[in-house]
Amino acid sequence: MNESQNIEYKQTWKDEYLKWVAGFANASGGKICIGFDDTGKAVGLSNARKLMEDIPNKIVNYLGIIADVNLLQKESKPYIEIIVSPSGVPISYKGVYHYRSGSTKQEIKGSALQQFLLKRLGKTWDDLPCENATLSDIDPDAISYFFKKAASCKRLTNHNGKEDLRTTLENLNLIIHGNKLKNAALLLFGMKPSKFFPSVSFKIGRFITSDDDLRYQDFVEGNILQMADKVMEILKTKYLVSPISYEGLQRIEKLEIPEMALRELIFNAIIHKDYTGAPIQLSVYNDKLILWNEGRLPDDFTIETLLGKHPSRPFNKNIADVFFKAGFIESWGRGIAKITNGFKNEGLNIPVFETTMGGIMVTIERPDNDKKSNIQNNVPDNVPDNVPDNVPDKRQISILQLMQANNRILLKELAEMLKVSTRTIRRDIDKLKQMNKLKRIGSEKGGYWEILEKNFIS
Template sequence: MKLRVFISSVQKEFEKERKDLKAFLLGDAFLGRFIDEVFLFEELPARDQKADHVYLDEVEKSTLYLGIFGYEYGYEDIEGVSPTEREYDRATECSIPRLIYIWGRDDVTRSSKMAKLIYKASDQLVRRRVENFSAFTSEVYASIVDFLDHKGVLRIPPFDTATCTHVSLSDINGKRIEWFLEQANAERGFPLNKKSSKKSVLTHLNLLDGGTPINAAILLFSSDPQKFHKTAEIKCVSCHGTIYKRPFASQQIFGGNLFEQADLAKEFVLARINRSVGARKESSQAPVTYELPPAAVTEAVVNSIAHRDYNSNGSVEVRLFSDRLEIWNPGRLPDSLSLELLREDHPSIPTNPLIAESLYLARYIERAGSGTQTIIQLCKDLGLLEPLFEQRGGSFVITLFRKINKDESETLISDPVSDPVSDPVSDPVLKVVFLLEAVALGPSIMMKKLGLKHRATFKKNYLQPALDLKYISQTIPNTPTSPRQKYCLTEKGRAFLVQNKD
């Protein structure tokens, strides 16, 4: 089955979104197998015909109508009807399947005629609200997969939308759902609150199929994703020199959900690269500068998680050498994207849109289609060589080049962590000690100041090691779980702090 998709909206209001949506539909590895053509009126060559006849003829030729209804109603003809409403009516008359997406939630500022069109559409079919392009592509992706499935043309569905075998809602970790809701609400204004049920949250995110969690749900929110998908993990190695060979300086394999994997892989790298501690001129906490931008490391890791081929038996690999960082991602670029285009403005074509949407909502992804450009700019700002983007065999590889910047006013800390399991004073512990130098802090404030998003990562890599080493203690030791609990330095912690001051 080959689809011909007609995109309908007010052209000026969604000029960029229309073009990016077309690129997404044709460029997605899965959807591209079923979509033969995407029609945009603005790309039509001039004809000796009235414009309204042309676009209505194109509606009739389509097999799927995709409407984006925003705040503007658009140009009105002599009868006071816009092309968008004409297109919708013609699709309805011709019984063409229609997918409707309502852009934005501020109905007060919406054109009254557009509001009436939305009401008319709501009487006839299901519609979904979206507020950004990432959410939009996720909704479109899920809707078209569902449409193809109901048509009976899907033999093997795409990985992230396929139902995971032998699972139920009981395999979804409620605490991780709560953390996601708190994060997504604070970062993106996610409409559901912490009291929402697991089912309602997963339904809102399109992560259920007939009440059963799909693969994306398991990777994002399961208590044990590797129980169902063994290779859905990140392998991290630190090499002795510039060549990938054993024995490695250190090696770890991180499982858990995708949020945890991103946090742990980033910390693996940051704990092993050079960084400098500046003078405490403006605050009690000394500024720390890494030789690689932490945000670029995070972006590269999350990029690999969102875009990898989960049907592959390979895993994401993070390889740290003495001169560079390489992140290997099983999979290939979509045909519509080139390596050169990654350095320019380009449409977002995630391999796993449903996974990418949840990462975006938790702000692990900053903005759709901007990841590679962000990495380039962050490296340039630090005076580093431009990153490389390569296709090596069946893997997409991002390379960030290391550079040690020395300054007379700074003290250089060089690779203090060889193995975070056995090393008695790892960098995360040092961060906690510096953080608590002047005042006791609660865990939420500590996480925010450390730039951490996942409580499990904070507790495992930062808080608990510092407690075990007796560098910090609780202010309310008799009630460990008190909501007013804070942490402060011990005498041993202050002695350690003095030893590590510049």
């Protein structure tokens, strides 16, 4: 039998193999067979009886655990079998932690070690106390915002938001050791969470032709409970298009990406982020959005697991609990299903999920620009083709509509959507400025459009 996740073969015993024993104990347990080559062929042991005395003592003395050590025979050749059970507490060898993964042993370091130790203790990173934080670091307005949301969804029945700050946080299980604020408390309700955790931000960037063609960007900071609202507002006003159409005389503006599904994706990124890593990043391109947050799936999850029916296993359980009480998420692991159904219901391709670069990346395909360019066809029919000099024509109204949907839209993008040259767009914009309908605020690269008269696009 070949080596596997639960079986390791060694020809002779060396004390360094205690690392393998610790690795099995820290994983799902396993078996070490001494007296076999790597292919599983018995080669025997000349000092088997002495090792039967030494190995159990060394396991106890160095690792603090007990393993079953048996002297057996195969093909008349003696060998030793060490059966290691999974440990409920972390096991180290000389201060170093090891873990059995697949058929190899790995040394656990850095943030992976921290997460491993917390998991074995039944805790998550947001459970830890923030040593230098006090109640003065908590924003009362964020607390009020939470209770307003919680009341509207009726998920808090025994809190009225009138308790003192300490009692409120204790009731939300956000105080530990009697008086220490948990990391989660500062992330959720802190006046300035970045004071304690530098990566608490959400980066949004607009790219055109390539990743080095960054045209403008935004950084959303502050508490994570209100972060999604801020991100959505910026996306709707600066980065995404809400094509305008008419049903009879009723004007319809609908975000190009299903809004509830997009909000759910943002919630997921915020809740399941590893806050010891890099900021959340959302890159907006002409044809797609790419959302990435540092973090990882639960140990026994794959992308396929995530896309199917699965239990809720939050990376940050305290944060997830507050988001649930605020009515932002469910507690049944239905978030991904809500996202995929949101795209399917709009006839759009579902986002692509993948694990990469130490995090989770979601690629969202933007609707065809041809659909967005149809906006000029939705101009009310009562706008004549030949209009007075001080009244915008159909194409100029389309320009104003697109600018209202995205006040940082580029001339090149307008030309592509309206299927005309950039020179034509520039000429139309000059006319709109002369008619006092439009104004440019700031530079061509970093500024935005301000519509001065909206009668023609309402």
